[in-house]
Amino acid sequence: MDRAFIFDVFGTLVDWRQGIADAAREAFGCRGLSVDPYAFADHWRACYDPAMERVRSGSRGYVPLDLLHRENLDQTLTAMGIADAFDEAARNALNRAWECLPPWPDVHQGMDRLRPFGLLAPCSNASIALSARLARFAGLRWDAVLGAEIAQDYKPRPEVYLAAARAFGLGPEQVVMVAAHNRDLAAARAAGLGTAFFARPTEYGPGQDRDLKPEEDWDLVARDLADLAGQVARRS
Amino acid sequence: MDRAFIFDVFGTLVDWRQGIADAAREAFGCRGLSVDPYAFADHWRACYDPAMERVRSGSRGYVPLDLLHRENLDQTLTAMGIADAFDEAARNALNRAWECLPPWPDVHQGMDRLRPFGLLAPCSNASIALSARLARFAGLRWDAVLGAEIAQDYKPRPEVYLAAARAFGLGPEQVVMVAAHNRDLAAARAAGLGTAFFARPTEYGPGQDRDLKPEEDWDLVARDLADLAGQVARRS
Known part of the structure; x- marks a missing residue:
């Protein structure tokens, strides 16, 4: 060919916005958190381009997007004031929402x-x-x-x-x-x-x-x- | 997962042996060559491991297998005494037999x-x-x-x-x-x-x-x- x-x-x-919001809604619901899952998805996604820009500009070597998503998730949870509700395992699980x-x-x-x-x-x-x-x-x-x-x-x-x-x-x-x-x-x-x-x-x-x-x-x-x-x- | x-x-x-022999039989038939297509396939394949060994040993940088197959085809056509029957375009076409x-x-x-x-x-x-x-x-x-x-x-x-x-x-x-x-x-x-x-x-x-x-x-x-x-x- x-x-x-x-x-x-x-x-x-x-x-991605619907998929991430669906995963977040589930994760928030079982923790009794009242956070807008779409606002959460939008914040997480907004970290995406700046994180890649550090690699594109050469200030950071290539790392896979999974790691950037995981770092951006930490930032997003903190920004939304719900960092305490998610331990390491819960964060890794939520990060896999990008696979679904x-x-x-x-x-x-x-x-x-x-x-x-x-x-x-x-x-x-x-x-x-x-x-x-x-x-x-x-x-x-x-x-x-x-x-x-x-x-x-x-x-x-x-x-x-x-x-x-x-x-x-x-x-x-x-x-x-x-x-x-x-x-x-x-x-x-x-x-x-x-x-x-x-x-x-x-x-x-x-x-x-x-x-x-x-x-x-x-x-x-x-x-x-x-x-x-x-x-x-x-x-x- | x-x-x-x-x-x-x-x-x-x-x-691979059947696929290469089938392609060779067709290429030989339309040129009136009487060469055993299985012997041809076996010779071509026998060049495979020595060609990769030059890369594995570091005496040659990585090149894709398509190029090694193409070089090995030249060797095989010469060894079988039918090099004159295949011009560059015919060799490139026959090399694609590995895709089929x-x-x-x-x-x-x-x-x-x-x-x-x-x-x-x-x-x-x-x-x-x-x-x-x-x-x-x-x-x-x-x-x-x-x-x-x-x-x-x-x-x-x-x-x-x-x-x-x-x-x-x-x-x-x-x-x-x-x-x-x-x-x-x-x-x-x-x-x-x-x-x-x-x-x-x-x-x-x-x-x-x-x-x-x-x-x-x-x-x-x-x-x-x-x-x-x-x-x-x-x-x-």
Whole structure:
């Protein structure tokens, strides 16, 4: 196969906010804590980019996202005033919520339709361990797990996209990056990859004000993954 | 999931000798060459271990197996006196025969039965590109593609097994190496992994004299992968 589609995962394929809020609601409920699980999910996620930035900038060597999530969880519990309610084991258990996030409803059909047209892999900031377990939970079927860990760096650094293309034995122009995030696609395009966009207008909750539409003339723009797969099929 | 099964692929899951001989028979037929395709497959495969040994010994940096196969193909065509019949494009096409090898008949059922009991990945000397394409052809369904490329070394060097366990976020004792080759399992055991063996008595053709039975007390010994999966299911 001389073509591949590589995917952002958090937000593009799975609803991290709902999955994290569901896990938090359960963890809070059995401890009698009245904390808004969505506010908790939003705070935890807000620590994500600054934590990766320390690796991207070179001030910290590559560590897997699982560890960054775990450190960010400590920060989030403290910020919300509920650090005392979670011991080490409970924190490790809650951290695994990132392995159990629900896919958006169009994802299975879209991946199945797209599969004949190219190799499929995540190009996520998740580690291999996290990507593989999340794929099991969410029913994502990959040809390989690519992304941050094989590049030992984090998106949107160009090496992450280039390492994914290289791992499949392809040039960047033979690979399409699929994401619901304009910033991810801008970086993929700058690295020479094709780009495909669809919006996930509730990824950040009902008041989302970012990534509601394509901000550049991406190679493919679709309603969702199933629609994207249909466009690829009709052009092939 | 706190357990994984990692697999040797060439010989253990797919019949490389038949697949390479089939591709060679076709390539020879349309050129009017009368060369035994099995002898050709055996010669090509015999170059495999010495080529990797140069990497393992450090006299050559890591290069993907696709390149070693391609260099070994040149040697094999010359040794068989048919080098003039294959130009560069024909050699590259024939080299891709390694991406199209038939699985042994028990493999799909065995993998499907084993899947609930752990993460599944190849731990092969193949590159990610080769493993992914071969998996598509042979219908192997993996949770991730591990093996030589992520370790940047070749089996039976311990780092290849250890890197696979680490990529899944597991200790070596949580991972079982599955192979039809005693040498592969001896190295995996020395690195701390569990071991599972079944024989592929015709991998090297009808006169095979190696790996016909277990040479150590491997943790699991089975008739084939389907039988192995049954044993794991009954013990779980």
